[in-house]
Amino acid sequence: MDIKYDLSSYTRVLKLASTPSWEEFSRIALIAGAGILLIGIVGFLIFTVMSFLPGGV
Template identity: 45%
Template sequence: MEKNQNNIQDKLIAQQEKIERKFQGIGKGKYSRIMKMAKKPNGDEYTKVLLIAGFGIVFLGFIGFVIYLLMSVYF
């Protein structure tokens, strides 16, 4: 049982190291400028984005519903 548990731990550690190596250069390549400029939005910014995205979803749903009604009436 102990040998099997060590084998699993070794595999998990190897996988973790592989993931860390993959993301190690993320700040050095073509995305470095974006990562440096990115910041966490404050509450006001988050609310604005949420409202705009919500309005867009509702608007597209309304357009789809109108198309559905037109197709069900005329076809």
């Protein structure tokens, strides 16, 4: 393991990284929130269906 090479790789990545603009951040947050909401709805629907089936939860 070459520590000097690893540190130079990490610093190169940090120099290339930039803070997202507010528009980009809000778009990413909206898409992530929609994904979380969709997974929650699917889980709730599965729970509801399993509750009505015989031998369910």
